[in-house]
Amino acid sequence: MSDAVFSDPFDLKKVETRAWFEHLRDRIHAAFEALEDAAPADLFPGEPGRFVRTAWERPEGGGGVMGMMHGRLFEKVGVHVSTVHGAFPADYAKNVPGADVDPRFFATGISLICHPVSPRIPAVHMNTRFIATTKSWFGGGGDLTPVLMADRRQDHPDTVAFHAAMQAACNAHDPTWHAKYKVWCDEYFYLPHRKEPRGTGGVFYDHHDSGDYDRDFAFTRDIGL
Template sequence: MSSQPAASPVAAATLEARREEARIWFEGLRDRICAAFEALEDEAPADLYPGEPGRFELTPWKRGNGSEDLGGGVMGMMRGRLFEKVGVHCSTVYGSFSPEFAKHVRGAAEDPRFFATGISLIAHMRNPHVPAVHMNTRFITTTVSWFGGGMDLNPTQDYQRREDFEDAKDFHAAAKDACDTHDPAYFEKYKKWCDEYFWLKHRSEPRGVGGIFYDHLDSGNHDADFAFTRDVGEAFLEIYPEIVARRMDTPWSDADREEQLIRRGRYAEFNLLYDRGTKFGLETGGNVTSILSSMPPEAKWP
């Protein structure tokens, strides 16, 4: 693959090993998350969630028109009884940015070749009292390399959209633990970044209750940056299934569902107007179905 400027054989071998290590980690995390979500499908009470438990369908895809190898990925989707719609996707893509898009990507103006590998997920829950969630982590190289990602919680009920609510407190605490292991300054920095990033400017309101968001993480210590990125994934895998398990027994009303659908509309607005990952995927010729799978299965704009 011609996705990186020329380098010494040693440097090129090191970079290739780092790319492969990151890809393997993201795909392994995907497998563990899918298994945890399927277990919750099995455990959900039948009186609230009738029918058979859902299972993930994994669909491989290739980038480009098939005449050259530009990478691809695996789209993982589940339409379940507890998880109304959840996507857990991994992709590894490479090639060259368009001249216009390269101007906006770190290190690409000098040379448009790139490599990107990562995991991205969004879960929209059937029960309005179970918060929706988003998480992604990625490793990107142009003429430089960096990690990015984060996780944020998106409750759809008014009483849950407070930072002092139990779910938000526990979600933030898990993110803080992951941050504090590496740098005590990370949590406040990345929490603030998350709050500012997931802000609906046209409505002057947040998308959810936040979490952490980081990008262009290149401290000069690749192993440390990768370790932090792994810990973000581990924190998500630990806390979100716990939140789902504690809320999934709660009955809901038609009014709760109505509120959920309206809040989902806000989620869709953000992803279509502001989300960097959506724009990156579309600009680099990614799988459109996978990219737009973040859209909720139902939403309302009253």
């Protein structure tokens, strides 16, 4: 494809990141529905849940698709994608990288919130996103929140497996990223009023721009997977 097709230096990135987040959404919807189908009927009676997709529009520009499922294994799951654009207010733009030069922005991403029926299965939160002003970067992460306090141990098998998966996603691109983004997650999701973490952690990152877009995009894809 000729470079002349894309007048904005971020146009191709906007197209391919949006396509990825929508593809990941489709994979996650299918995986959750397969788990609903496979759940033992004696433990989780009823009909397997299915996602209902609802499109929405943002008056200022763009929109997205909400995906909600109420099932028998999963009490409530939301897996949404959005792609929006517009301009930041002047007082906010000055605090956003690149927006102080030009307040226009583009943002696309996926978000996931999962609450299982069983209190022994942890709740999960995940999102990944791509943002562009006159600069561009990735952000996102995922964390695990066991419902029962007895399960909120760093040596719990669920937590160990979750951290191992996040570390593998980081290590495939830069072995230093996991330690940095794990601490960021722990600090970001600490609840000062309760003097405790929200869950057992994960990774969190923002304004991620190593200078190598392809590597950063691959890293964000691996975090989502």
